[in-house]
Amino acid sequence: MATPESATARFATPRRALATVIFVVFLDLVGFGVVIPILPFYVRSFGVSDVFIGLLAASYSLMQFVSAPLLGRVSDSRGRRPVLMLSLAGSVVAWTVFGLAGEVLALSGLVAGVATLFASRMLAGAMGGNIATAQAYVADVTPVDRRAASLGLLGASFSLGFIFGPALGGVLASDAAVAAARDFLPTAVPATRFSLPSFGAAALSLLALVSAALFLPEPERTRGPERRVTLVGGFVEALADLRLRGLVVAFFLLSLAFSGVQVMFIPFAADVYGYDATQTAFFLTYIGALGAVNQGVLVGRLSARYAEARLAVVGAVVLLVALALLPFSPDVGRLLPTLGGPPWFTRELFVLLVDGALLSFGNSLLNVSLSTLVSTSAGADRQGNAFGVTQGAGSLGRTIGPPAMAVLYVLGVPWPFVVGAALLVPIVVLLARHVDETGSVASP
Missing domain, CATH: 1.20.1250.20 (MFS general substrate transporter like domains)
Known part of the structure; x- marks a missing residue:
């Protein structure tokens, strides 16, 4: 039309x-x-x-x-x-x-x-x-x-x-x-x-x-006919589509892991690093600025050279490593030689900044690549439905993730981050199945 x-x-x-x-x-x-x-x-x-x-x-x-x-x-x-x-x-x-x-x-x-x-x-x-x-x-x-x-x-x-x-x-x-x-x-x-x-x-x-x-x-654009599909029916339809099934599950698991970690990072920074609200806000601003550069510049340049499915796998692996490292960043920092510079720039802070950069890069690469795979896997007349279902799956993950990770944090500080990293393992497996020998999305 x-x-x-x-x-x-x-x-x-x-x-x-x-x-x-x-x-x-x-x-x-x-x-x-x-x-x-x-x-x-x-x-x-x-x-x-x-x-x-x-x-x-x-x-x-x-x-x-x-x-x-x-x-x-x-x-x-x-x-x-x-x-x-x-x-x-x-x-x-x-x-x-x-x-x-x-x-x-x-x-x-x-x-x-x-x-x-x-x-x-x-x-x-x-x-x-x-x-x-x-x-x-x-x-x-x-x-x-x-x-x-x-x-x-x-x-x-x-x-x-x-x-x-x-x-x-x-x-x-x-x-x-x-x-x-x-x-x-x-x-x-x-x-x-x-x-x-x-x-x-x-x-x-x-x-x-x-x-x-x-x-x-x-x-x-090409408009599809108006269809009366229930919420459950929309998800069943997407999960029945071999091209979208793994992507819907990946969006759910990613949101479940990352939303919980986002919520629990502030208490982690206070309890482990002794940061107050202002210091934590500065770190979150740093992460946000990196995210803007990663998604606005780096992802576009990488996607011009590499297939989205391969970029999604790389992003998932980087994010997995960063989440697993996060709760142990002070211990890793103490293993490093003394750094030069102002007294506040400690070895522990250096590791946290590097890990934050990995978190931002992995999350940016995975999110954008997943969205692109959703778009290329759906027909021109079903873009809105495909994005709606995958974003709905992400919202469901963000509903469950924060309270679940809060309970894990009470059981032990490292647990939300370790479990979050573990949830990315099936994402890597699912995305790897989308990659054929040339790095494109594999045929169902």
Whole structure:
């Protein structure tokens, strides 16, 4: 189906459409990142157990698991642009309600306040399923030989969002920003260190929505017929496809392993390295910056020379080694000779920085290569459905991973990282089956 004439008039080249969808996703992810620094403290301000922090994160991922396949299928039949705009509008509502949860607590009590938190996070999770649609959009406007590089740019926008978002959230939660907002905003608008970042996230999603409405065209592509497939049916259909089965399982295992490790890294850094929140934030910024370079530059150059299936195997092996090394990085550091430089640049820190670089590189290479394999394994009329199912599998992994890894951490500090590395072994095996003698995706 052809792109509407008004859209093609605004966008003459797929390159500009690609740049626009990446910008829209970047704005949305910055908004998501804005809330990260304040979310645990916001939950604690309600006077409830820290268990609710994990449950709140799980509720987001669970709704993303449910919505991603649905939004992907709808985008195949109804169009990418309407789905992206609908999800961005929902994000505006979700972040606004999230910022008002404190007011609900004061007016209606604890149960209503906590229910508002969960309702807003579940709506945000449902709207977060739009990532699959954005990936399908990129696949629509990019030739096959440049798809890995383009999906890498989309991944780099994720990393940049997680660099700028938390920093902006920290600024909006500061006493100076809250005081300025109280002087500027009407008294009816609550301005606290929790509401202000939430409203900032809503504003960024609104800006992304306006950008999509004004500048994002519907791509030219082959549209599939509208199909009524249940959530379970969509997964069964994907698992029955020999080209997609291993990729769906790989996305689930990767998300299960890596999301749990991400959550438990902050307590690990505090307990083992003695880092406070600021020091840990600097390290996470370092990882985010590396991720942006890896996904935005290195992955694209490597994909021009090597087959995606081979790159995915290499990424999985590098990530496996990095996860297994992480809990033992202080011990490895003490085996090294004394390093020159400032006193704070210790041998233990050196090993942690190197391991962080391996984590970022392996995760970037594996994620982008998996996404590219999904795109090339699905028909032109089923891109949204394929990405929706694989992203849904990833969301299911992110629902299970954090609480499971938290339990393992209580049993012993190394266990989440060792188990996370072990979960990558079947991914290596699954991906190796996709590689034939020439390094391409093997025929089923």
